[in-house]
Amino acid sequence: MSDLLAARSQMAVSLAFHIIFAVVGIGMPVLMVVAERRWRKTGDTIYLDLAKRWSKGTTILFAVGAVSGTVLSFELGLLWPQFMEFAGPIIGMPFSLEGFAFFTEAIFLGIYLYGWDRISPRSHLWAGVAVAVSGTASGIFVVAANAWMNSPAGFDLVGGRPVNVNPVAAMLNSAAFQQTLHMTLAAFAATGFAVAGIHAFLLLFDPENAFHRRALSVALIVGAPAAVLQPISGDISARQVARQQPVKLAAMEAHFKTASGAPLTIGGWPDSKAGETHYAIKIPYGLSLLAFHDPKAEVKGLNEFPREDWPNIPIVHAAFQIMVALGTYLALVSLWAGWVAFKGRDVVANRRLLQAIALGAPMGFIAIEAGWTVTEVGRQPWIIHGVLRTADAVTPMPGLIVPFLLFTLLYCFLGVIVAWLLYRQIIRSPGSTEWTRVYVPTVTRRA
Amino acid sequence: MHELGLPDILAAVLALSLNAYVLFGGADFGGGVWDLLAFGPRRERQRAVIADALGPIWEANHVWLILAIVLTFTCFAPVYARLGTILHIPLTLMLVGIVLRGSAFTFRTYDTRGDAAQRRWGRTFASASVITPVLLGVSIGAVASGRVRPVSPGGFVAQFVQPWLTPFALSVGLLALALFAFLAAVFLTLETRDPELCEDFRRRALGAGVAVFFASALVLLLSNNAAPLVRTGLMASSWALPLHLATGVSAVVGLAALWFRRFRLARVAAGLQVSLIFWGWALAQYPLLVPPDLTIANTASPNSTLRLVLIGLAIGGAVLLPSLWYLFQVFKTVPADSGARGP
Numbered sequence: 119m120s121d122l123l124a125a126r127s128q129m130a131v132s133l134a135f136h137i138i139f140a141v142v143g144i145g146m147p148v149l150m151v152v153a154e155r156r157w158r159k160t161g162d163t164i165y166l167d168l169a170k171r172w173s174k175g176t177t178i179l180f181a182v183g184a185v186s187g188t189v190l191s192f193e194l195g196l197l198w199p200q201f202m203e204f205a206g207p208i209i210g211m212p213f214s215l216e217g218f219a220f221f222t223e224a225i226f227l228g229i230y231l232y233g234w235d236r237i238s239p240r241s242h243l244w245a246g247v248a249v250a251v252s253g254t255a256s257g258i259f260v261v262a263a264n265a266w267m268n269s270p271a272g273f274d275l276v277g278g279r280p281v282n283v284n285p286v287a288a289m290l291n292s293a294a295f296q297q298t299l300h301m302t303l304a305a306f307a308a309t310g311f312a313v314a315g316i317h318a319f320l321l322l323f324d325p326e327n328a329f330h331r332r333a334l335s336v337a338l339i340v341g342a343p344a345a346v347l348q349p350i351s352g353d354i355s356a357r358q359v360a361r362q363q364p365v366k367l368a369a370m371e372a373h374f375k376t377a378s379g380a381p382l383t384i385g386g387w388p389d390s391k392a393g394e395t396h397y398a399i400k401i402p403y404g405l406s407l408l409a410f411h412d413p414k415a416e417v418k419g420l421n422e423f424p425r426e427d428w429p430n431i432p433i434v435h436a437a438f439q440i441m442v443a444l445g446t447y448l449a450l451v452s453l454w455a456g457w458v459a460f461k462g463r464d465v466v467a468n469r470r471l472l473q474a475i476a477l478g479a480p481m482g483f484i485a486i487e488a489g490w491t492v493t494e495v496g497r498q499p500w501i502i503h504g505v506l507r508t509a510d511a512v513t514p515m516p517g518l519i520v521p522f523l524l525f526t527l528l529y530c531f532l533g534v535i536v537a538w539l540l541y542r543q544i545i546r547s548p549g550s551t552e553w554t555r556v557y558v559p560t561v562t563r564r565a
Numbered sequence: 566m567h568e569l570g571l572p573d574i575l576a577a578v579l580a581l582s583l584n585a586y587v588l589f590g591g592a593d594f595g596g597g598v599w600d601l602l603a604f605g606p607r608r609e610r611q612r613a614v615i616a617d618a619l620g621p622i623w624e625a626n627h628v629w630l631i632l633a634i635v636l637t638f639t640c641f642a643p644v645y646a647r648l649g650t651i652l653h654i655p656l657t658l659m660l661v662g663i664v665l666r667g668s669a670f671t672f673r674t675y676d677t678r679g680d681a682a683q684r685r686w687g688r689t690f691a692s693a694s695v696i697t698p699v700l701l702g703v704s705i706g707a708v709a710s711g712r713v714r715p716v717s718p719g720g721f722v723a724q725f726v727q728p729w730l731t732p733f734a735l736s737v738g739l740l741a742l743a744l745f746a747f748l749a750a751v752f753l754t755l756e757t758r759d760p761e762l763c764e765d766f767r768r769r770a771l772g773a774g775v776a777v778f779f780a781s782a783l784v785l786l787l788s789n790n791a792a793p794l795v796r797t798g799l800m801a802s803s804w805a806l807p808l809h810l811a812t813g814v815s816a817v818v819g820l821a822a823l824w825f826r827r828f829r830l831a832r833v834a835a836g837l838q839v840s841l842i843f844w845g846w847a848l849a850q851y852p853l854l855v856p857p858d859l860t861i862a863n864t865a866s867p868n869s870t871l872r873l874v875l876i877g878l879a880i881g882g883a884v885l886l887p888s889l890w891y892l893f894q895v896f897k898t899v900p901a902d903s904g905a906r907g908p
């Protein structure tokens with residue numbers, strides 16, 4: 119494994135690991151706040167239990183999010199010093215703002231998680247709101263920085279160095295809105311469906327359980343609207359990619375030859391050598407329609423670009439297909455659930471729907487990993503699109519396979535532990551009194 | 566002396582946030598040290614006090630480090646690149662320590678079964694709390710010694726190991742450990758109402774205070790050959806004498822206050838002492854950020870960036886400082902029953 123590949127892999131592993139906890143850090147506070155607010159409004163203590171149990175699991179995930187995020191902020195320098203030397207003055211700004219968002223989040227999180235008995239219920243709810251707002255803000259800032267890597271702005275390149283630096287223009291680059299919108303929705307959709315899926319699964323065996331019923335409704339209220347909006351937001355993203363990064367779009371679609379009225383390629387295996395995609399379903403005019411909202415529009419194919427500027431086509435194409443497939447599934451299930459609820463029927467009574475929700479539990483997170491694979495692998499060989507190549511940004515330090523393996527092992531270990539702890543503490547816990555109190559169906563059970 | 570400009574102001578903010586990390590984050594690491602060294606009949610209760618003191622605030626305290634990092638790469642990007650390249654190994658190891666400490670602490674808190682697994686988390690948390698400050702100190706020591714130079718053709722060891730694997734850097738690592746342990750013990754005397762536990766931490770604070778003295782002496786001794794720049798700064802500049810006097814006075818006041826059980830005074834004095842040691846290093850280097858070649862002026866980002874960061878800091882500070890105050894207000898007023906675990 120070359121040092122460059124090791125560095126890229128280490129970055130990929132660290133980000134793929136961090137994003138799971140970051141997403142939970144954005145989504146869970148919203149769920150907890152909704153539950154706590156319902157408790158305050160209805161006096162139904164099951165909602166309070168819900169908020170408390172969720173906050174317990176979230177504490178573990180938050181801590182891992184914080185430490186893995188710290189690793190990332192060092193890794194940018196440990197692995198990509200040349201990149202940061204170039205980019206720091208330009209996009210450091212959103213990172214600094216993110217630093218403040220983290221700070222606010224960590225402060226109010228401490229208050230929220232440990233302050234149940236120390237502050238008034240009202241202040242407690244507001245602490246939760248502060249966590250949710252600052253968590254979302256930190257996600258937005260860091261994704262804006264990433265969008266800049268895809269769509270650099272806010273500087274002029276003179277002799278390979280940036281001059282006339284304008285950090286505000288850099289932060290408000292032309293991909294920032296699309297990416298931050300898509301990512302924020304993704305966080306709500308993924309967390310909402312993960313939680314809804316788990317409780318839907320448990321409801322399959324215990325349909326009368328009041329605790330799970332309430333959990334399901336809170337999670338769907340947060341997750342379902344986001345999941346419905348996600349394909350729309352994805353379309354906005356795709357059109358921006360078509361304008362700004364035509365190579366990436368061509369890779370996503372495995373679109374080898376420039377064509378007007380280009381078809382949409384679904385599935386199939388792209389053969390980069392032969393320059394064609396085997397076994398795919400082609401929908402006539404589909405790609406031109408999606409990318410430019412015009413069936414006749416010309417879509418540039420990979421043949422327009424030199425080979426050394428191609429990313430890895432099969433990976434980008436497959437990852438994009440996975441994201442879109444999962445996104446479509448989640449949106450459809452959300453619409454179904456919305457329809458059932460709109461008709462005033464009991465969602466839980468519909469076993470097929472429950473099964474569909476349960477099946478969706480991991481899908482948001484898989485879609486997120488796939489989407490980031492599209493964005494990041496699709497940007498290769500550039501670390502800053504069109505400006506700096508990844509190979510020119512990597513550290514001169516040799517032997518990078520060692521830290522790569524070290525962090526991979528560390529993260530595998532942490533991942534297993536976290537999963538086991540959540541299982542042991544939150545999902546199973548059969549003997550604990552807390553669980554029994556919740557588990558016994560109460561008078562508030564719905565008929 | 567040149568005129569103070571935007572870059573100097575941001576360098577000062579950077580130093581302040583590192584200073585805050587040393588005080589607050591450092592005390593959290595020190596807490597882990599005392600967890601590791603807990604002994605005697607009240608061992609488990611000592612650990613409980615430490616855990617209760619850390620629980621709600623360690624993540625917030627930790628963000629000072631992140632703020633310092635972010636400020637470094639935004640305002641002084643070449644410094645960040647240089648440190649990341651030459652100090653790759655100690656910084657990577659430090660990260661492993663940070664990851665293990667944070668996660669093990671949380672796992673231990675939430676895996677409350679009192680079984681072997683929980684003990685293992687405790688040990689991981691405690692040992693990571695010892696190793697991480699040493700590595701932080703080693704990295705600072707390497708910078709102070711002027712060995713973090715530009716990449717040059719040369720062997721792996723010469724480029725990536727020798728800059729930080731020196732007796733001087735290691736002695737700074739030891740000093741960092743001693744300082745953090747000292748701070749933690751002093752702060753912990755105020756975290757409990759139980760007089761016995763308070764007495765335990767008082768004795769530890771006195772011991773650590775002595776360790777700080779010896780570690781500082783060692784650093785000063787080794788700096789003679791290893792870090793001439795810092796040495797000269799600390800000995801010869803116009804501010805050297807007042808600084809040493811102030812540090813000495815706060816050290817003596819701190820120890821005396823501990824002796825006479827004036828714990829609030831001891832807390833102030835200890836915080837002051839540690840900050841003064843930190844600023845002694847920072848001022849001795851000024852205006853160099855990474856000796857021998859990277860200065861504030863030649864690494865600063867364009868003013869357009871610096872100005873925005875400063876505005877951002879002002880707005881952020883306006884949100885942050887009241888929030889921080891609130892956090893400490895909620896948790897650092899000792900409840901009557903402290904000494905036993907919460908729920």
Ligand code: HDD
Nearest residue numbers: 297301304349352355356442445446482485486489490493
């Ligand atoms: C719950 C997660 C999720 C779901 C359901 C979807 N996406 Fe997505 N997508 C992401 C999560 C995500 C992401 C992980 O959040 C990405 C990576 C970078 C980003 O900004 O968002 C992303 C990136 C991303 C990009 C690349 C943006 C870029 O490189 O600048 C496009 C074109 C789409 N998405 C399009 C879609 C479409 C057409 C979807 C239709 C169903 C869709 N996404 C569903």
Ligand code: HEM
Nearest residue numbers: 139140143144180183184187188190191220224253257260
């Ligand atoms: C290079 C990329 C990234 C860096 C350097 C980074 C850095 C960090 C750091 C330092 C923290 C810890 C803050 C604390 O101590 O509380 C953190 C947490 C967090 N990050 Fe990231 N991050 C990156 C990518 C992302 C992305 C892509 C998202 C979201 C879309 C995100 C969202 C968050 C959130 C919401 C938290 C706080 C919640 C938690 O602790 O779980 N980060 N990140």
Ligand code: HEM
Nearest residue numbers: 126129130133134137260261263264490494495500501508
């Ligand atoms: C958290 C969600 C993210 C995920 C899952 C992710 C994923 C990846 C992957 C898979 C790679 C390797 C690409 C390759 O080399 O083929 C990569 C590289 C990289 N990413 Fe991201 N990324 C995320 C967010 C971010 C953000 C927010 C930033 C910075 C602001 C960022 C900065 C980088 C850098 C600097 C590299 C290395 C250079 C490169 O390979 O282009 N990433 N990321």
